[in-house]
Amino acid sequence: MPNLNFIKEHGIKKFTEQQKKKIKLLETTMENFDDGRSRSFFCKEVALLDLASLESALDEATQKIKIDNIKPDDIKIKAKILKSILNEIALKEGIELTKKKS
Numbered sequence: 001m002p003n004l005n006f007i008k009e010h011g012i013k014k015f016t017e018q019q020k021k022k023i024k025l026l027e028t029t030m031e032n033f034d035d036g037r038s039r040s041f042f043c044k045e046v047a048l049l050d051l052a053s054l055e056s057a058l059d060e061a062t063q064k065i066k067i068d069n070i071k072p073d074d075i076k077i078k079a080k081i082l083k084s085i086l087n088e089i090a091l092k093e094g095i096e097l098t099k100k101k102s
Helices: 002-010 012-033 039-048 051-067 075-093
Strands: none
Touching: 002 012, 012 039, 012 051, 012 075, 039 051, 039 075, 051 075
């Protein structure tokens, strides 16, 4: 429904542009943060969160990695940082990105 509402409000052209940007962000995320166990999580977050939130999360994660002197090849830590940031954003927006444990 959010996609249909966006299309009604902004038009299909704007929606298509936004989706292309989301695809680029997903490619960047997979290239730099995929620890081999997070693909479905990252795909879900790109589908559910808005573009501004995604861009903000990537920027925040990149800054934290730089400040904390995380090695570029330490993918597990990088993935953990980004996932934590995305979960915080999703929680604020009322979106569940991770499965609840039973």
